Amino acid sequence: MSILVDPTPQQAPADAHAEASSPRGPRDSRLSRTGAMLVMGVFTVYFLVPLWWLLVASSKTPGDVFTTNPLWFADMRLGENLGELFAFRDGLYLRWLGNSVLYAGLGGAVATLIAGMAGYALAKYRFRGRETIFNIVLGGVLVPATALALPLFLLFSKIELTNTFWAVFLPSIVSPFGVYLTRIFAAASVPDEILEAARLDGSGEMRTFFTMSLRLMSPALVTVFLFQFVTIWNNFFLPLIMLRDQSLFPVTFGLYGWNTQLNQIPELRTYVLVGALVSIVPLIVTFLSLQRFWRNGLGAGAVK
Amino acid sequence: MTTQVTAASASREHRPQVRRRTPHRGAIAALVAPFGVLFALFYLLPIGYAVYQSLLVVERDGTYGEAREVFGGLTQYALVFQNEAFWQSMGRMLLFGIVQVPVMLGLALLFALLLDSSLVKGRRFFRLAFFVPYAVPGVIAAIMWGNLLSPNLSPFKALTRNVDLLGADLVLWSIANVVTWVFVGYNMLIIYSSLLAIPAEIYEAARIDGAGQLRIAWSIKIPLVRPAIVMTAVFSIIGTLQLLAEPQVFQSFSSAVTSNYTPNMTVYATAAIPNTNLAAAISVVLALVTFVLSFSFLRFTQRKAQS
Numbered sequence: 001m002s003i004l005v006d007p008t009p010q011q012a013p014a015d016a017h018a019e020a021s022s023p024r025g026p027r028d029s030r031l032s033r034t035g036a037m038l039v040m041g042v043f044t045v046y047f048l049v050p051l052w053w054l055l056v057a058s059s060k061t062p063g064d065v066f067t068t069n070p071l072w073f074a075d076m077r078l079g080e081n082l083g084e085l086f087a088f089r090d091g092l093y094l095r096w097l098g099n100s101v102l103y104a105g106l107g108g109a110v111a112t113l114i115a116g117m118a119g120y121a122l123a124k125y126r127f128r129g130r131e132t133i134f135n136i137v138l139g140g141v142l143v144p145a146t147a148l149a150l151p152l153f154l155l156f157s158k159i160e161l162t163n164t165f166w167a168v169f170l171p172s173i174v175s176p177f178g179v180y181l182t183r184i185f186a187a188a189s190v191p192d193e194i195l196e197a198a199r200l201d202g203s204g205e206m207r208t209f210f211t212m213s214l215r216l217m218s219p220a221l222v223t224v225f226l227f228q229f230v231t232i233w234n235n236f237f238l239p240l241i242m243l244r245d246q247s248l249f250p251v252t253f254g255l256y257g258w259n260t261q262l263n264q265i266p267e268l269r270t271y272v273l274v275g276a277l278v279s280i281v282p283l284i285v286t287f288l289s290l291q292r293f294w295r296n297g298l299g300a301g302a303v304k
Numbered sequence: 305m306t307t308q309v310t311a312a313s314a315s316r317e318h319r320p321q322v323r324r325r326t327p328h329r330g331a332i333a334a335l336v337a338p339f340g341v342l343f344a345l346f347y348l349l350p351i352g353y354a355v356y357q358s359l360l361v362v363e364r365d366g367t368y369g370e371a372r373e374v375f376g377g378l379t380q381y382a383l384v385f386q387n388e389a390f391w392q393s394m395g396r397m398l399l400f401g402i403v404q405v406p407v408m409l410g411l412a413l414l415f416a417l418l419l420d421s422s423l424v425k426g427r428r429f430f431r432l433a434f435f436v437p438y439a440v441p442g443v444i445a446a447i448m449w450g451n452l453l454s455p456n457l458s459p460f461k462a463l464t465r466n467v468d469l470l471g472a473d474l475v476l477w478s479i480a481n482v483v484t485w486v487f488v489g490y491n492m493l494i495i496y497s498s499l500l501a502i503p504a505e506i507y508e509a510a511r512i513d514g515a516g517q518l519r520i521a522w523s524i525k526i527p528l529v530r531p532a533i534v535m536t537a538v539f540s541i542i543g544t545l546q547l548l549a550e551p552q553v554f555q556s557f558s559s560a561v562t563s564n565y566t567p568n569m570t571v572y573a574t575a576a577i578p579n580t581n582l583a584a585a586i587s588v589v590l591a592l593v594t595f596v597l598s599f600s601f602l603r604f605t606q607r608k609a610q611s
Contacts, residue, residue: 032517036423043415044433047489050448051436053459057451070459118339127326133336140347142538142598146546146568147591150575150583151350154357171346179339205331234441236549237568241575252443256549259447260556273451276444283439288432 051280058274062267081274093275096251100233101282102165103250107172108229115175116221119182120213124190134183140176149237156242167242168250172232178224185220186213222293226286233283251279351591358585373581380585389564390586394545394593396476397566401544404480409536411484412491416529417521419492420499431496434489442486446553449482454557470558478558482550483543491536498532499525534605538598545594548572 049071057065059078068074085093122134152171156162190213198208214221239253246254255275258268326332361376384390415434418424437445450470451457458464469478502525510520526533548568555561563573567590575583 033423036418036421037425039414040418040424040430043411044430047434047437047485049459050445050452050485051440053452054448057457066456070457114338114342117335121332121335125328125332127329127332133340137343140343142542142595143347143351143591144542144546144594146548146571147354147587147594148347148350150571150580150587151354151357152346153575154580154584155350155353170342174339174342174346176343176347205328206334209331209335230439234443234549236443236552237572240548240552241572252441252549255447256443256553259553262556272447276447279444280440283441284436287435287439 054273054277058270058277060270062270065269065273078274081270082278085271085274085278088271092246093251093254093271093278095247096249096254097279097282099248100250100252100279103168103172103235104229104232107169107232108225111173111175111228112178112221112225114173115178115224116182116214116217117209119179119184119220120186120190120209120217122179123183123186124192124195124213134179137176137179141180143176145231145235146237149241152238153241162242163244163248165248168235168238168248171238172228172235175224175228175231178228181224182217182220186217189220190216219293222290226290226293229286230283251275255279354584354587354591357581358588360581362581376581380581381589383582384585384589387570387582387586390567390570393564393567393570397545397547400476400480400547401541403477404483405537405540405544407480408484408488408540409491409533411488412536413495413526413529413533415488415492416495416499417525419496420525421517421521423517431493435493436489437486438490440486442482442549443553445482445486446479446550449478449485450554450557453478470554470560472560475554475558475560479547479550479554479561483547487540487543491540494536495529495532498529502528530605530609534602537605538601541598541601542594545590545597 053070056071056073058081059076060068060074061077064074118137122130148171152167153162156167161167194212194216195208198212203211233250234252235250236253236256239250243249243253246257249257255272258272258275262268262272358380359375359377360373361379362371363374364371415430419427419431424430440448452459453464453469455461455464455468463469468474506524506528507520510524515523546568547566551561551565551569555563555565564570567586571583571586571590574586
């Protein structure tokens, strides 16, 4: 029963290990410590300056973007810029943001559930064809998603579903990598004894899965969800080839469209920059709030 | 002869019983079916359909006659192999991958080792700061860097006004920079979390033997995180050949990025002509090359690990 109370039993040692691992080598010379901190410092600048620049540029008038110091604020206009962006063309940008949340949030959740079910079944039951199915799914991990975009377009145009919500949503809910990861995780973290005990208590297989096994698998499921969320949020080829109707665009694709029109409509520049800034926020918030899950789940795929 | 037949028929009689004995068949089917159906519809079927489409050619009666698709055998594939733009883009991605993937993974490994050593303070901060770019979509990262490298907007005008980072010679490496910026932290975390899984006792022995940090990193840590490095390498190789969003965005910043710059851009441009059969054939060839490259990389590294 204690396992039910604490759904992530194998996380504790990894965390403790991570934080208490300072004495991992002989005493270090001051020189190597300084060198190491210097490397980390230089690359912190490299990784964060572009984001800082984006924040600063988003807070300026179109004129100030060109004429003032690119890395420091001029007239603070972030609020006004945001307001204008959200009002532009009847709130088209907000619509795109909503679309992305729907494609990536809902799509990621459905993909995770479906992959978790299959991965669990492949890990915890013995049946004919189990290895065959798993190997086909593994092959699927190596098939690049972009190779599927064109044939998916051809198939969807046969049934006249291109340029619809479903054209982007449906292909996004299949995650072979999710099956791979959840299978490995379920094999290690859902003990057979618990399943047997549940059977003796008269719980049906599906009920056991939904009430107990899913919780035991939650670190892996969060990881799969995050990756699928990011994959869908960043997906470019599918919207590019499937969608013509602006009101269906995910936010990244909409911004891409505006960016290509900059030569004809220079006023769009501010909207592109502010829009880019806003579009990153949901991802960063999602990552930060789920940090303790993916930090440990991330390595699971590499352990074989 | 007779015994064989009886044995065969006997086993044929037995098999259904064995199959029926698989417990929880209903639950297994209910758990696997949703994924199975969707995987078949949105993975297997499109692959099959791409292969089918790639075997067709369009035929017309005269110049203005109605177009018909007829079976053309490997005609489209012959066209793919003659398609110079496509092979140029493949060569470009190969060059890109040979440079960018080792640089990116080398940095990721270096950062992971530093985070895992006692040399660095404020691990939590660095881990986050390096990982944040992964939350930036490729399109957005490319828009950002496109501006940062352009002569007019850049905060580094002293550099960008004198070196044309978006010109024909260097734009490939500017795109490589975008990809590196986004993915170093992600790869670093994968390697780092497998470093954390190494039990600390292993280091005790090495330390007693007098091995220094560098020696421990080189002889113990790196060999033990090999699987993680191999995995990140495979995904990077696949990612390189599939490059699309970043160069597509860079078209707005640089005239040197043509519509056939990467293999996937060639697929898109060919499909837009529209020449879907040729585009399908290119897709199939690209997927096969990707598969063969990542698979043989896996094989190669596994064999090396065994020897």
